[in-house]
């Protein structure tokens with residue numbers, strides 16, 4: 001199978017401050033690839049360079065085998081880009097907004113009319129085609145923005161944090177739409193700082209932090225390679241968890257604490273014994289399976305939401 005995206009030694013600084021430090025990864029055609037990292041990690045910068053909106057300082061970018069530095073126009077015809085910020089004409093209807101974007105992409109006439117109907121169906125807004133966008137929720141506006149990026153039937157869809165600040169119904173529509181695009185063979189590059197979204201949607205990923213790739217590969221491979229097991233403890237009330245000799249420091253998670261360890265059985269036994277000795281009331285104590293959260297924790301020593 002062809003490689004959809006190749007990124008090699010890509011570097012970019014803003015006013016001398018590095019945002020990307022020679023990153024590299026590959027995206028297989030037909031995959032849903034997650035670009036996972038906290039705010040400021042360099043996700044948007046990577047995506048803007050890929051779409052030709054920003055020039056890199058160094059490095060190479062190729063899309064479907066074509067070099068971005070020499071085939072920008074050809075690449076743009078095959079790529080749909082959904083930026084982080086919503087850009088729509090509030091007073092125009094959803095269909096008229098799409099007409100405007102379609103013409104920008106070079107789609108016209110009856111083909112455009114048909115495509116507008118198709119993409120509105122794809123994002124679950126066919127029944128709101130004629131309504132002005134200013135009557136839409138944030139999530140619905142985001143879906144119109146996604147529809148705009150699909151009008152020219154891209155082979156690669158690049159989405160920059162498409163679910164930030166939207167309602168669960170719109171989020172579900174976006175997930176369903178991505179899954180059906182994948183059935184049609186569209187490659188998706190999906191940036192997010194929500195690990196559970198990558199676990200639900202993506203087959204492969206790169207974790208980036210401070211402009212560097214920390215880990216990359218198939219999701220299952222990354223979980224196996226970097227995800228050690230962990231023990232979760234939740235106590236009654238606001239109590240701090242007891243530390244246990246020979247293990248690292250627990251990190252706060254949800255309403256409890258998580259302890260990264262390669263010996264979860266010993267950890268759970270020691271934690272149980274210490275809690276009992278100190279008469280702490282335990283609400284939950286269990287071994288948790290490796291997840292992207294534990295991968296991120298073991299790679300960076302911190303949970304993603306704390307960064």
Ligand SMILES: Nc1ncnc2c1ncn2[C@@H]1O[C@H](COP(=O)(O)OP(=O)(O)OP(=O)(O)O)[C@@H](O)[C@H]1O
Pocket residue numbers: 014015018019037038039040041042043044045046084161
């Ligand atoms: N136009 C700019 N001028 C100066 N610095 C910038 C600019 N754009 C991004 N940066 C900086 O570059 C770094 C990477 O930013 P980038 O937007 O690529 O990260 P991100 O992972 O997409 O984060 P976010 O989720 O916040 O968008 C950050 O430190 C950011 O402050």
